[in-house]
Amino acid sequence: AQTVTQSQPEMSVQEAETVTLSCTYDTSESDYYLFWYKQPPSRQMILVIRQEAYKQQNATENRFSVNFQKAAKSFSLKISDSQLGDAAMYFCAYRSVHAGGTSYGKLTFGQGTILTVHP
Amino acid sequence: DAGVTQSPTHLIKTRGQHVTLRCSPISGHKSVSWYQQVLGQGPQFIFQYYEKEERGRGNFPDRFSARQFPNYSSELNVNALLLGDSALYLCASSLVTDSYTEAFFGQGTRLTVV
Numbered sequence: 276a277q278t279v280t281q282s283q284p285e286m287s288v289q290e291a292e293t294v295t296l297s298c299t300y301d302t303s304e305s306d307y308y309l310f311w312y313k314q315p316p317s318r319q320m321i322l323v324i325r326q327e328a329y330k331q332q333n334a335t336e337n338r339f340s341v342n343f344q345k346a347a348k349s350f351s352l353k354i355s356d357s358q359l360g361d362a363a364m365y366f367c368a369y370r371s372v373h374a375g376g377t378s379y380g381k382l383t384f385g386q387g388t389i390l391t392v393h394p
Numbered sequence: 395d396a397g398v399t400q401s402p403t404h405l406i407k408t409r410g411q412h413v414t415l416r417c418s419p420i421s422g423h424k425s426v427s428w429y430q431q432v433l434g435q436g437p438q439f440i441f442q443y444y445e446k447e448e449r450g451r452g453n454f455p456d457r458f459s460a461r462q463f464p465n466y467s468s469e470l471n472v473n474a475l476l477l478g479d480s481a482l483y484l485c486a487s488s489l490v491t492d493s494y495t496e497a498f499f500g501q502g503t504r505l506t507v508v
Contacts, residue, residue, distance in 0.1 A: 279436075312499075317501060318482060318501050318502045318504075319397075319499055319500065319501045319502075320437075320484065320486075320499035321499075322496050322497070322498075325496075366436050366437075368436075380425065380427055380439075380442035380444070380449055380450040381439040381442070381450055381452065382427075382429075382437070382439060382486075382497065383439070384436030384437050384438075385436050386434075386435055386436050387434075387435070387436050
């Protein structure tokens with residue numbers, strides 16, 4: 276079974292600065308997808324960025340980018356020019372490409388990191 | 395277009411009761427998944443339904459069941475509620491079941507069991 280670990284329960288950053296959230300995962304699969312989701316106090320999970328494991332190039336979405344290290348099974352999220360609206364709980368998630376049986380469609384989430392942005 | 399809608403938003407039940415949570419996916423989405431998020435933890439996968447059939451099931455007891463209707467809306471049922479069932483229940487919809495397809499989440503139902 277796959278596991279996702281986020282070792283930073285809380286992080287803080289000054290507005291306009293850069294912060295990196297860590298995520299490691301454990302899997303025996305070679306093909307999979309990784310995601311970062313944001314959950315603000317409104318509770319709705321919002322997709323921030325996603326990465327296909329077969330792609331060596333790190334994904335970027337505006338101020339958000341990832342550092343994907345497949346051999347190390349590491350998938351960190353970098354937020355540049357942090358804004359007050361970035362404050363939220365961030366979850367790293369894993370999904371199998373070829374999931375079958377009872378794991379079909381399953382997203383496996385980490386424990387989350389609470390990000391605070393100081394003005 | 396409306397996003398994923400869940401009802402009710404909050405619910406208080408007594409131990410031993412039964413509860414039904416409802417989810418309406420984004421129009422055109424045929425896949426619905428359910429997750430349980432206990433306070434301070436990440437969501438845990440409960441079920442996935444696609445085209446009205448169960449396609450995935452997480453490690454939850456048989457007290458948890460779900461179904462998907464012809465209009466692709468879904469219900470999650472929990473019988474014989476326990477205090478430990480208190481959590482935020484999230485519904486996610488996606489166009490298809492492809493692993494790369496974005497899952498869109500609703501705002502969840504906060505269930506409190508007393």
